[in-house]
Amino acid sequence: MEGIVYKQQSYLENDRLLFVYTKLGRITLVAKGSQKMTSNIRNVAQYLNLIYFKEVPNKNMYALVEGKTLNDFQNIKSDFDLMTQASILFDLLGFVSDNDDHESIYTLLEGALLHYSKESILSFGFKLLRYLGYQISLKPDGRRVKGVNIKTASIVYEKEPYVANIDVHQTTLLVRLTYLDYDKIDTIDEINYRELKEFMYAYYEYHTDHKLTRK
Missing domain, CATH: 2.40.50.140 (Nucleic acid-binding proteins)
Incomplete structure (x- = not known):
């Protein structure tokens, strides 16, 4: 095994x-x-x-x-910052219950480590939501997208009363992180990376009622 x-x-x-x-x-x-x-x-x-x-x-x-x-994984262990960021994967693993789809989740985790980057950490976090039952609805209906709202767990549109917790560009990045293979995801600039990571933390905390340590 x-x-x-x-x-x-x-x-x-x-x-x-x-x-x-x-x-x-x-x-x-x-x-x-x-x-x-x-x-x-x-x-x-x-x-x-x-x-x-x-x-x-x-x-x-x-x-x-x-x-x-x-x-x-010496490529990760040789750098303290990379090690710290990699530990986020294991923090997120804490949301997995005994009855979840371990085979699929294990494959996601292994892939994130084998194709390690800061983007793979976010990608794992957003991909994992599907198996936890908290997946974000990211399929647009033709209206002009404003962003994504944490509480509704979905895309929100212009002229709707819901706040967009991430903007249109970040929503596009979120779609790629959620659905693309790790090795197909482009590098994300630091500003958008930080904001998407904060969005991920806030989303998990809101839907699971469990606080995560920010890293």
């Missing part, structure tokens, strides 16, 4: 707990002896690793067996 280590912590004297997201959902692995400098799984048992491990059916917590690193 493959999985992405989204959190780790020390456990007992020499072990680590690895919290891993997989196509089956969240799994906790005990990486025995991985805190020892001589451990052959020390490098496997690291945060933000894509790993392989032997699957044990019908268990949510078990020993890491036959573990190996498939991708350690």
Whole structure:
């Protein structure tokens, strides 16, 4: 089985707990002896690793067996700011429940890391809404678009009383982030990126009633 280590912590004297997201959902692995400098799984048992491990059916917590690193994402880990931004993906993963479509969500998460950019973070966040049941209605009806309103979760039009929380240009960017593959999304300038990220945070908080730490 493959999985992405989204959190780790020390456990007992020499072990680590690895919290891993997989196509089956969240799994906790005990990486025995991985805190020892001589451990052959020390490098496997690291945060933000894509790993392989032997699957044990019908268990949510078990020993890491036959573990190996498939991708350690050094391109992200080598930069503190990139690491901080990547952690947003795992914050958003916190909205996923046990009954959600883990196979699809895992594919989204893995793709965002493999095609990593600041845009892929936003794209993951907006794509994820579909699987959480909070998708934004972005199909226009022919009227002149004013933007998107958080409360209505939809495009709003000129002459309507609803406030546009993002403008027309940002709405176009939002459509691309939501529907295009990660490698097809163009770079977004810093001003629009910041505003779209704030919009994403505000949208999640309004519809889930859960505060996110701004990063």
